[in-house]
Amino acid sequence: MTATARLTAKGAATRARIVATAADLVLARGVGGTSLDDVRAGTLTSKSQLFHYFPGGKSELVLAIAELQMQRVLRAQQPYLETLDTWAAWDGWRDALVAHYGSQPHWGCPIGTLVSELVGTDPAAAAEVVGHLNRWRAYLRDGLSRMREGGLLRPDADPDRLALAAFASVQGGLLLAQALQSIDPLSAALDAALAALHAAAPDDHAVAGGVAARGGRG
Amino acid sequence: MTATARLTAKGAATRARIVATAADLVLARGVGGTSLDDVRAGTLTSKSQLFHYFPGGKSELVLAIAELQMQRVLRAQQPYLETLDTWAAWDGWRDALVAHYGSQPHWGCPIGTLVSELVGTDPAAAAEVVGHLNRWRAYLRDGLSRMREGGLLRPDADPDRLALAAFASVQGGLLLAQALQSIDPLSAALDAALAALHAAAPDDHAVAGGVAARGGRG
DNA sequence: AGCACCCTGGACCGTATGGTCCAATCTTGG
DNA sequence: CCAAGATTGGACCATACGGTCCAGGGTGCT
Numbered sequence: 001m002t003a004t005a006r007l008t009a010k011g012a013a014t015r016a017r018i019v020a021t022a023a024d025l026v027l028a029r030g031v032g033g034t035s036l037d038d039v040r041a042g043t044l045t046s047k048s049q050l051f052h053y054f055p056g057g058k059s060e061l062v063l064a065i066a067e068l069q070m071q072r073v074l075r076a077q078q079p080y081l082e083t084l085d086t087w088a089a090w091d092g093w094r095d096a097l098v099a100h101y102g103s104q105p106h107w108g109c110p111i112g113t114l115v116s117e118l119v120g121t122d123p124a125a126a127a128e129v130v131g132h133l134n135r136w137r138a139y140l141r142d143g144l145s146r147m148r149e150g151g152l153l154r155p156d157a158d159p160d161r162l163a164l165a166a167f168a169s170v171q172g173g174l175l176l177a178q179a180l181q182s183i184d185p186l187s188a189a190l191d192a193a194l195a196a197l198h199a200a201a202p203d204d205h206a207v208a209g210g211v212a213a214r215g216g217r218g
Numbered sequence: 219m220t221a222t223a224r225l226t227a228k229g230a231a232t233r234a235r236i237v238a239t240a241a242d243l244v245l246a247r248g249v250g251g252t253s254l255d256d257v258r259a260g261t262l263t264s265k266s267q268l269f270h271y272f273p274g275g276k277s278e279l280v281l282a283i284a285e286l287q288m289q290r291v292l293r294a295q296q297p298y299l300e301t302l303d304t305w306a307a308w309d310g311w312r313d314a315l316v317a318h319y320g321s322q323p324h325w326g327c328p329i330g331t332l333v334s335e336l337v338g339t340d341p342a343a344a345a346e347v348v349g350h351l352n353r354w355r356a357y358l359r360d361g362l363s364r365m366r367e368g369g370l371l372r373p374d375a376d377p378d379r380l381a382l383a384a385f386a387s388v389q390g391g392l393l394l395a396q397a398l399q400s401i402d403p404l405s406a407a408l409d410a411a412l413a414a415l416h417a418a419a420p421d422d423h424a425v426a427g428g429v430a431a432r433g434g435r436g
Numbered sequence: 437a438g439c440a441c442c443c444t445g446g447a448c449c450g451t452a453t454g455g456t457c458c459a460a461t462c463t464t465g466g
Numbered sequence: 467c468c469a470a471g472a473t474t475g476g477a478c479c480a481t482a483c484g485g486t487c488c489a490g491g492g493t494g495c496t
Contacts, residue, residue, distance in 0.1 A: 048488090116330075120247035166410070178337055268455095
C-alpha cells in the first residue's frame with residue numbers, strides 16, 4: 001500500500017525531505033492550513049515530485065506524515081514505553097514525554113490534532129491515524145495489565161479503562177499546550193494521570209509521597 | 219465588536235438559524251471542511267445574508283459559533299459548575315458532562331477542536347476561543363481553591379495546576395471520543411480526573427469507595 | 437556506450453471558495 | 467401611506483488549491 005515503486009537513494013532522500021518538512025508545516029498550521037504549494041516551496045521541489053512520491057496526493061502525504069510522527073513519538077518514549085509495568089517506568093515515561101514535546105518546534109500533538117481535523121474531511125485517512133493512536137494506547141494498556149498481574153494494581157482495576165484515561169490526559173495536555181503555548185498543561189495532566197493510576201494500586205501502596213508532592217510543585 | 223447593527227426580530231432569527239446550523243456543520247466536518255456555501259445551503263439563505271450578519275466573513279461566523287457552543291456547554295454544567303467546592307458537586311459535574319456530550323449529534327469538543335484547528339490558520343480567532351477555554355477552566359480552579367480553603371484539599375495542593383489537569387482530561391477525553399466514536403474515553407478520563415483530585419485530599423479523606431470502584435466498573 | 441527508468445521542472449487546468457455588488461422586496465416607525 | 471433602512475436573492479469575481487501532463491535531465495545497470 002505505502003510501498004512506493006523502486007526508489008533511488010536520491011529519491012528516498014527527496015521523499016524523506018518532503019515528509020519531514022511537510023510534517024513541520026502541518027504541525028504548525030494544520031492540514032487545512034498547509035497547501036501542497038507550501039510544501040513544494042518549503043522543500044524546493046516541484047509539483048510533479050510531490051505526486052511522483054505520493055501518487056495519492058495530499059491524503060497519502062498526510063498519512064506519511066502521521067507515520068513519521070508516530071515513529072518519532074514512539075522512539076521518544078523509549079525505553080519506558082515497552083516496560084510500563086513498574087511505577088519507576090511510568091515516571092520515566094512521563095519525563096520523556098514532557099521532554100520530547102517540550103523540544104518540539106511547535107506545541108500540539110502532531111497526531112491528535114491530525115485526527116481531529118481529518119475525521120470530518122478525510123475519514124479514510126482519519127481511520128488510519130486512529131489506528132496509530134490505538135497502537136500507542138495499547139502499550140499503556142499492556143503495561144497496566146502486567147502490573148495488575150504482578151499485584152501492583154488491584155485485581156478489580158480495569159487496565160483498558162485506565163489506559164484510556166491516561167492516554168486522554170496525554171492528548172488533552174497536548175491540546176491545551178497548543179492552546180496556551182506552554183508545556184505546563186501536559187506536565188500537569190501527566191502528573192494527574194499518574195496520580196489516578198496510583199489510586200488504583202492496592203491499599204498498602206504508598207502514594208502520597210511521590211506523585212501528590214509533584215502535583216504541588218508547579 | 220460582536221455588536222451587530224440593529225436587528226429586526228426576523229433578522230435576529232435568521233442570524234440565530236445561521237449560527238446554529240453552521241455550528242452543527244463545523245462540529246461534524248471542522249472549520250476547514252465547512253464552506254460558506256455549505257452553510258448557505260444548510261440554512262436556505264443567500265451569500266449576501268451571510269455577509270450581512272457577519273461582515274467579518276468566515277472568521278466572525280466561527281467566533282459566533284464558538285460563543286454559542288460555549289454558552290451551551292456552560293449551561294449543560296449547571297448547577298454544578300459554579301459550586302465545584304464539594305465532592306458531590308464534582309460527581310454531578312462529571313455526570314452532566316458525559317450526558318451533554320453523549321447527547322450531541324457528533325462526538326468531539328466543539329471548542330477544543332476549534333482552537334486546535336484555528337491556531338494555525340486564524341490566530342486572532344484562536345486567541346478569542348482560547349479565552350473561552352480559560353473562562354471555563356477558571357470555574358474549576360475557583361472551585362478547587364474554595365475546597366482547599368475549606369480543608370477538602372491539602373494546603374500544599376495547587377488548585378491552578380489541578381484544574382489544568384482536570385480540564386486536560388475533559389479535552390483529551392473528548393478528543394478520543396471523537397476519534398473512537400464513543401463516549402467511553404470521556405467517561406474514563408473524567409473518572410481518572412476525579413481520582414487525581416481525590417489524591418490531593420487530606421489523608422483522612424476516604425477515597426477508595428466512590429472513585430476507584432467507578433474506575434473498574436468498565 | 438547505451439538503454440531503461442527514475443527524477444525533476446514547470447506550464448496548465450477545472451473547480452471550489454471566500455468575498456463583493458447591486459437590485460429587489462419586506463418591515464418598521466412616524 | 468411613505469420614506470428609511472433592514473432583509474434577501476443571486477450573479478459575479480479573483481484567486482488559491484489539488485491535481486494532470488509532458489518533456490528534459492540524471493542515474494544505474496549491462
